[in-house]
Amino acid sequence: MKQVNLDKLDRRILDVLQQDGRISNQMLAEQVGLSPAACWRRVRTLEEAGVIVGYSARLDPEAMGQGLCVLVNLSLQRHTIDSTAEIEREVSSYPEVLQCFAVTGNADFVLRVVVPDMASYDQFLNEKIFTLRGIAQVNSNFALREIKNTHTLPVSE
Structure with missing residues (x-):
C-alpha cells in the first residue's frame, strides 16, 4: 500500500479518533473545525484509503482474566517458504497470540501472548508451540x- 498524503485536517481527525474512536461526527467536526458533512466525507475517505483500518474497544487483560503477558522468541531450524508459512498460519490461529512479528536478530518470530497464569502458559507451550514443526528454540x-x-x-507533521 502506498502512503497517503494527509493534510493538517486529516491528521487532526486521525489524532482525535485515535483518542476516542466513539466520538460522534458532530463532536469530531467541532474539534477539528469542519462542518459535520465535510468531516464525515473526510473520515469516509480515510477509511476507503485504508488509513483507518477499523474501530475497536480496548480491554483490560487482568479484568478479563488474562493477566500473564509473555514475549516469546521462536527460532526456526530451517528457513523455507513452506515451513515459515505454516508456522505463520498456525501461530495466527492461536487466540492467545495477540501479536506476531517476523524479526531479525536472535529469533525469527516474536509473539506477544496473554494467558491467565503460568499453568495456562505451560499448556499453551506444550499443546501448541512445541507441536509446531521446524521450531529449534523457544525463549520466554x-x-x-x-x-x-x-x-x-x-x-x-
Missing part, C-alpha cells in the same frame, strides 16, 4: 509490569 520473557501499551500512531 515474562512481563513484570506494563510501562506503555498504545496503538496510537504519531500523526503530527
